[in-house]
Amino acid sequence: MHDKNWKRNLYILMVCQFFVMAAMTMIIPFLPLYLQDLGVTDPQAVSRWSGIIFGVNFLSAFLFSPLWGKLADRHGRKLMLLRSGFGMAIVITLTGFATGPWSLFFLRFLNGMISGFIPAAIALMSMSTPKKQVGYSLGMLQAGAVAGGICGPLFGGIMADFMGFRMIFYVTGGTILIAAFGVLFFVKENFQKKEEKVKTNTLQDFKKVVSTSPILSLFVVFFVVQCALIGINPLLSLFVQELTPSQNIAFYAGLAMSVMGFANMSASPFLGKLSDKKGHHFVLLLALLFAAIVTLPQAFVASYWQLIAFRFLLGLCLGGLLPSINSLIRHLAPVGMESRTFGFSNSFMYLGTMLGPTVGGWLASVAGIRSLFIASSILLFLNVLIVKYRVVPVMVQRKRDEKREDLQKEKKQDNRQNNAKEKHHLGQA
Structure with a gap:
């Protein structure tokens, strides 16, 4: 409401x-x-x-x-x-x-x-x-x-x-x-308070929420996005140090993060409007695909400014990722369990935010910092497949069902109006 x-x-x-x-x-x-x-x-x-x-x-x-x-x-x-x-x-x-x-x-x-x-x-x-x-x-x-x-x-x-x-x-x-x-x-x-007839525990709530497809797939996508993108952040300053001989490493590392933020901030309202028109699943799929494509070349950059250019492009994608996921979760959440659905979604997000830097630190120590971008790109490509095959078909079908329901409602309304007109004419006759 x-x-x-x-x-x-x-x-x-x-x-x-x-x-x-x-x-x-x-x-x-x-x-x-x-x-x-x-x-x-x-x-x-x-x-x-x-x-x-x-x-x-x-x-x-x-x-x-x-x-x-x-x-x-x-x-x-x-x-x-x-x-x-x-x-x-x-x-x-x-x-x-x-x-x-x-x-x-x-x-x-x-x-x-x-x-x-x-x-x-x-x-x-x-x-x-x-x-x-x-x-x-x-x-x-x-x-x-x-x-x-x-x-x-x-x-x-x-x-x-x-x-x-x-x-x-x-x-x-x-x-x-x-x-x-x-x-x-x-x-x-x-807010209208509703009394719950049956008291449920967290596990029962989770089972009910994920029984609506494709909510569980979206939770996994959220987790992987956080793992893939947050895992790089703590080590970005070390990568910047490798790329630039300058003394002001803190400034350049801050700039590499900020440029992503500026792009994200600029793109979010535009991509939000686009998702309302074209479909949240459509924007999510494109943003993920673009993010996976621009993450991979960061492993092979030869200069700091090449890194900055790719971080800016990645920031543009981020503007479409999280709002699209949250919008889809809102549309799919069971009635009366909307905040619980967001609660579970946030748990997956926090888990990704916690594990990403931990696994990222271990991977960088074994295979070097550049390997993080390759791993991140692979994870994002896996996400593209999840969205393409698990989320998009369900959302397309739901849109068709909603259109069919709207047409049926319109027909019923037209029939009612026609019946009312006929009665009125008969009454006059």
Whole structure:
């Protein structure tokens, strides 16, 4: 059931997503340096703790995402936005008071457990937007989040030089608090609470959700996309170092990530609109195919600027990937289980985000960094096959069925009108 406030909600949530994503990404580049501040001096220990602390955030998010989805279906998506916003504001502020690696580990686990602002915003917008404009709506949300992801590390870098690392956590907590208040006062949700007749557990919910084809295939596609694309990110700076002799490696590595973000942000609204017109499955298939094609040559680049060109092209594809997957999940989700479906989808996403860098690190140590791009391209080509043979046929058939149903409804309506006219004429006669 769409909401007449959907456009207003969209613009407010775009701004809130920008703030939340900027706040979250301010921290990520400085976790290893913050560990050194907390007294971890051995380089191997810093690397080990960095990996564990980065990963534990996604592990707890993976475990708890279905629970938040279930609660959102019962009590509303806005409540989940507020839970996540206020919860993260408190936990991230407390992270500034960490005393050692174990307290940082515990706080990052807690942060992942209560996180989910962006998935909750996607669920709220996908439910309140008219079905014909879901692609555009989620594309705009993605643009807001990506813009925050580009600006966050930049702001974080400037603040770290001026204020020190602890201050970044206080600023981040304050920023997320502002976003949470923005949701509290300005976002409206037309949610009608429904009592569930039968209480179900997470496994039963999962079985029911994936019984609708091709939802499970989309979950797998989401997982593989995250694995293939996120697995490269932590090691990109090392590859940039290999390509350019410059002293400003951090700047050039940041630029290689940012150029992808700018392309993603620019393409998301356009590809969202295109998917509403042509079909989300059509845009997803093309975006995946293009992503697989432009990822492979990155393994063979000879200069930094060649890498930048291919990263930009990859960013354009990303603008069509995640909004299309989320739009399809929204269209296919069982009635009354929409947020739970997004909850499971997010678990697959977090699992990919967690495993991608781990497996990527191992592969790079065995076969070199360039092998990551080849592996990533192969995974994306496998995704193309999944979408072509498991998703597209089902969606094409569903569109045909919907058209047939619409025609039948129109015929019934015409028959009713004709009958009414006949009765009227007979009455007059």
